[in-house]
Amino acid sequence: xxPFEYARPQNESEALDLLNDHDANTAVLAGGTDxxxxxxxxxxxxxxxxxxxxVESMQGIAADGxxxxxxxLTTLEEISESPMLADYRSxxxxxxxxxxxxxxxxxxxxxxxxxxxxxxxxxxxxxxxxLENGESLVAAGDNRYHAIxxxxxxxxxxxxxxxxxxxxxxxxxxxxxxxxxxxxxxxxLEHFFVTPKVESQGVSVLKPGQLISHVRLPATTGRVSSTxxxxxxxxxxxxxxxxxxxIDLDGGVVREASIVMGHVAPMPWVAHExxxxxxxxxxxxxxxxxxGEIAVAQATPLRDNAYKVQLAKTAxxxxxxxxxxxxxxxx
Amino acid sequence: xxxxxxxxxxxxxxxxxxxxxxxxxxxTATAMATQGSEEAxxxxxxxxxxxxxxxxxxxxxxxxxxxxxxxxxxxxxxxLRNNLNLTGCKEVDExxxxxxxxxxxxxxxxxxxSRLAIECEGKKIRTVESLRRGEKVDEVVAGFVKHxxxxxGFCTPxxxxxxxxxxxxxxxxxxxxxxxxxxxxxxxxxxxQGITACALEISKGGx
Numbered sequence: 301x302x303p304f305e306y307a308r309p310q311n312e313s314e315a316l317d318l319l320n321d322h323d324a325n326t327a328v329l330a331g332g333t334d335x336x337x338x339x340x341x342x343x344x345x346x347x348x349x350x351x352x353x354x355v356e357s358m359q360g361i362a363a364d365g366x367x368x369x370x371x372x373l374t375t376l377e378e379i380s381e382s383p384m385l386a387d388y389r390s391x392x393x394x395x396x397x398x399x400x401x402x403x404x405x406x407x408x409x410x411x412x413x414x415x416x417x418x419x420x421x422x423x424x425x426x427x428x429x430x431l432e433n434g435e436s437l438v439a440a441g442d443n444r445y446h447a448i449x450x451x452x453x454x455x456x457x458x459x460x461x462x463x464x465x466x467x468x469x470x471x472x473x474x475x476x477x478x479x480x481x482x483x484x485x486x487x488x489l490e491h492f493f494v495t496p497k498v499e500s501q502g503v504s505v506l507k508p509g510q511l512i513s514h515v516r517l518p519a520t521t522g523r524v525s526s527t528x529x530x531x532x533x534x535x536x537x538x539x540x541x542x543x544x545x546x547i548d549l550d551g552g553v554v555r556e557a558s559i560v561m562g563h564v565a566p567m568p569w570v571a572h573e574x575x576x577x578x579x580x581x582x583x584x585x586x587x588x589x590x591x592g593e594i595a596v597a598q599a600t601p602l603r604d605n606a607y608k609v610q611l612a613k614t615a616x617x618x619x620x621x622x623x624x625x626x627x628x629x630x631x
Numbered sequence: 632x633x634x635x636x637x638x639x640x641x642x643x644x645x646x647x648x649x650x651x652x653x654x655x656x657x658x659t660a661t662a663m664a665t666q667g668s669e670e671a672x673x674x675x676x677x678x679x680x681x682x683x684x685x686x687x688x689x690x691x692x693x694x695x696x697x698x699x700x701x702x703x704x705x706x707x708x709x710x711l712r713n714n715l716n717l718t719g720c721k722e723v724d725e726x727x728x729x730x731x732x733x734x735x736x737x738x739x740x741x742x743x744x745s746r747l748a749i750e751c752e753g754k755k756i757r758t759v760e761s762l763r764r765g766e767k768v769d770e771v772v773a774g775f776v777k778h779x780x781x782x783x784g785f786c787t788p789x790x791x792x793x794x795x796x797x798x799x800x801x802x803x804x805x806x807x808x809x810x811x812x813x814x815x816x817x818x819x820x821x822x823x824q825g826i827t828a829c830a831l832e833i834s835k836g837g838x
Contacts, residue, residue, distance in 0.1 A: 303683035306703035306749050310679070318680065329750070336706065336745040337726045348680070349703065351750055377739075400815020401797050402730060405739040406746075535814035536728070 313481035324508035366519030372410025390466035390525035419457035450565035465544035479509035493567035526622035719759035730816030780825030805837030
């Protein structure tokens with residue numbers, strides 16, 4: 301780890317002020333489960349680390365009209381234990397999949413959404429796009445955990461934001477603040493993520509000196525939801541493929557649905573046509589299975605990851621069934 | 632960590648900085664110019680900003696305050712091990728993916744290798760060493776012994792702290808709960824059977 305200054309702001313405007321010194325060559329520190337590793341591996345070398353954990357406005361979960369606002373510093377544990385989020389079951393499903401009390405108690409929602417890819421090319425210093433003489437090292441190398449969708453450009457990693465599929469399926473908005481103190485913007489979380497064409501684009505719309513302060517969920521209005529993560533092992537690990545479904549059921553028939561896949565593309569992958577196929581149908585193995593088929597119909601697997609197509613298909617099917625409480629006993 | 636050996640040690644015993652100070656007087660003159668500008672920069676720092684240079688950090692560990700002089704980049708794991716001689720928590724993997732560096736901070740589990748020491752000022756830190764008072768050991772420690780929940784023992788302190796924290800939070804944990812909650816600790820010897828047996832006995836099988 302290279303030397304850096306350490307700053308401990310008490311509020312949002314102080315945080316932005318501190319982040320924008322040094323030409324914004326600074327880093328935001330919350331739970332530290334990703335940033336400290338990035339610093340140790342020399343993948344990031346900020347001149348100042350801004351520890352935002354004491355910014356009170358970014359903590360906790362509060363009602364907002366009919367919806368809920370979650371501070372970016374809210375931990376995974378707080379998300380899974382909050383009565384205000386009990387009806388947004390797909391969020392609790394994500395925390396359940398993070399099978400380590402340490403990460404549940406340290407990790408924050410904002411940190412998850414900004415988590416950089418776990419692609420081993422990136423983590424070993426080859427960059428997000430891992431290009432060498434214009435050729436993709438990922439395409440030619442070991443790409444068993446890489447993207448099966450949205451991978452025809454230079455980016456072939458998978459987005460590591462684990463809450464994003466569930467939040468996008470709920471139609472969540474995200475509040476981005478900075479770079480100037482006082483400037484803030486709410487945007488749909490779906491528009492927050494970026495598939496970079498050039499290295500400098502990064503994985504989200506965040507520019508240097510900006511950060512996520514809050515996430516807002518709309519009212520549930522009786523909708524049901526679930527996230528299904530395909531995990532390789534029992535312990536703490538990244539999912540191989542995930543899917544989140546939020547469904548409006550009216551008398552057993554789907555009135556509206558939203559399906560978003562995770563860990564299959566460089567950004568959370570919204571499966572519009574799969575969701576559309578459920579409308580007017582009862583949720584059962586046939587309709588859920590068909591949604592899964594449609595969700596992966598355009599998949600373009602790389603050399604080593606065709607198996608992920610099956611996993612993603614099954615994740616969609618099971619997320620849909622689970623949202624309607626019909627997973628038990630289904631295959 | 633690439634530069635783990637370059638880090639400041641202010642604890643007892645061998646001190647690399649002092650050694651360098653003593654033996655490299657010739658280099659001092661050259662270094663002074665740099666140091667001067669560093670101090671000037673430090674003087675201009677905003678409030679709430681700590682310079683990159685080593686500075687006093689006071690940590691409350693197992694009920695006692697300790698002041699150490701470390702740079703902001705130094706992790707809690709390294710201060711515990713190198714400065715405070717609390718070598719219970721272990722460094723296995725820089726990404727803290729193994730849980731061997733688990734400590735408790737204000738009652739929550741934290742991977743000490745993923746937390747800067749300076750972040751922990753004003754917090755109550757508990758390490759595995761706190762689970763023993765004289766001859767009296769915590770029931771989790773006793774349970775690990777009883778159920779033979781270790782082989783090489785390297786992961787054991789982190790596992791013990793995680794188990795203690797997990798059972799504090801889930802006193803009636805079932806086998807499935809335990810497997811989920813303790814998934815962040817890895818034992819290469821594969822002693823999971825004994826560890827879950829120990830946790831299950833304390834949680835009375837979740838009943």
